Amino acid sequence: MxxxxxxxxxxxxxxxxxxxxxxxxxxxxxxxxxxxxxxxxxxxxxxxxxxxxxxxxxxxxxxxxxxxxxxxxxxxxxxxxxxxxxxxxxxxxxxxxxxxxxxxxxGIYTEYPRITLEIKVNGGSLCMSTKPIVRIEEHGNERLAGFFVNCKAPEEAAWNMLRKWSTNQLKDYPARRYIGCAPKGHHPEGEEHQTEEADIVHEYLAYVFLFEEEGRENTFKGAEVCDGPKGLFLVGDVALNEFRDDGTIDIGESMMKAYGVMSEFLKETSAYEFDMGTRPYYEEHVFTKEWFETGGEMAGFKLWLPIKKLSECC
Missing domain, CATH: 1.10.10.60 (Homeodomain-like)
Structure with a gap:
């Protein structure tokens, strides 16, 4: 073509x-x-x-x-x-x-070959992409600087706060790792996902990972410091290929699509199960330097879903 x-x-x-x-x-x-x-x-x-x-x-x-x-x-x-x-x-x-x-x-490193697009017919489907990459990570003893909001469009508000702080206080802000979390969920009243959700009020936290010496106190350069996520997480890349009518990325729809793929992966492992009864899930945002300077879309997005090992059979 x-x-x-x-x-x-x-x-x-x-x-x-x-x-x-x-x-x-x-x-x-x-x-x-x-x-x-x-x-x-x-x-x-x-x-x-x-x-x-x-x-x-x-x-x-x-x-x-x-x-x-x-x-x-x-x-x-x-x-x-x-x-x-x-x-x-x-x-x-x-x-x-x-x-x-x-x-x-x-002499050992992670390869990332160049992409060449081609169309393949797989059964009755026309395929032009691959599944998101999924892996298991264990976290503990990490410290984060966090920014909390409880308002309409809280994700945008929290990330704007973090962006302003990071560009003013961190020299290496493009190289940091960033995660977000809605402690009570993005739909605390049980609403269904809608394409436009600017009017929904809920809590949201945006975090940046700190290095060891930065997280020793309860504050760092004016930001509150807290413990990071603990335990096992299923971390999967979210393919940002769901769009609203105005052409902007629909992160909610993209997340739901990735969740389905990650659920299939977990079933195939037969060694882990989800552990979301009391533990929250997190959203990792990958930002470019341009995002910090001018805004716009993020470079990448990952889901962190809490999991645990299945109990061994007697």
């Missing part, structure tokens, strides 16, 4: 400019569509946003450069758009699980 060839050509352009400031408008022009249309089509086809794809590719390419080249860590950081070695190292460790020096020494 011609439109698929055009999108692949746009991806070719992005691949050739990973070491430069990415011009998404130029990529959209190559794909012969508007920027918003290109973003929606890319997310629909790949289950990942444009900016998150570029971030992951740069992380994989930077690891390859460290292993096969002799550039210093700070040189690789600057090449892929990071302003400091510290910010790069934290983002690198979040992605690969180990710091740049360990990858260079061991």
């Amino acid at each position: 011609e439109w698929l060839d055009k999108i692949n050509s746009a991806i070719d352009y992005m691949e050739a400019h990973m070491e430069k400031k990415m011009d998404y408008q130029k990529a959209a022009k190559i794909a012969c569509c508007s920027l918003s249309g290109f973003q929606r089509m890319f997310t629909f086809a790949t289950d990942i946003t444009l900016s998150e794809y570029v971030r992951c590719r740069r992380m994989a390419l930077s690891a390859y450069d460290l292993i096969h080249g002799d550039e210093k860590v700070v040189e690789v950081a600057l090449k892929y758009g990071y302003e400091s070695a510290a910010a790069f190292t934290r983002a690198f460790q979040t992605f690969h699980g180990v710091p740049p020096t360990a990858v260079r020494k061991l």
Whole structure:
């Protein structure tokens, strides 16, 4: 199909400019569509946003450069758009699980191959995307800075508070990990999900993970500090490919779709079950530096669903 060839050509352009400031408008022009249309089509086809794809590719390419080249860590950081070695190292460790020096020494890293779109017929379905990535994580002893609101559109209000604080108080804010939580749920009165939910009032908390020395007290640079989530969580990428009539992402519908996939995964493991009776679920937001500066859509979104091991049979 011609439109698929055009999108692949746009991806070719992005691949050739990973070491430069990415011009998404130029990529959209190559794909012969508007920027918003290109973003929606890319997310629909790949289950990942444009900016998150570029971030992951740069992380994989930077690891390859460290292993096969002799550039210093700070040189690789600057090449892929990071302003400091510290910010790069934290983002690198979040992605690969180990710091740049360990990858260079061991030669082991997380691969993230370039995407080439193709259409496959699977039974009676036309497939152009894959399932969200799902994994099990165990958390404990982490400290967070939190921002609480109880109002209409609380998610937007809480994240705006956190964004303002992070940009003023943290030098490495793009490399941090961020989660949110509605303690009583997004529909505390039992309402069904609606496309437009700006009038629903409920509590919401937006958190940023702190490093050990930052979380020793009950406050950090004016923000309240608390313990992070504890226990086992099923963490799954939410494919942000459900849209409202006005073209904006419908996170609620996207979350429900991902929940179904994650439930299937949990059944297949036969070793865990959900543990949501008393434990809340969390929403991890992946932000780009551009989001902190100008707002807009997030780069990625993950669900943290509390789980526990099944009791062994007698």
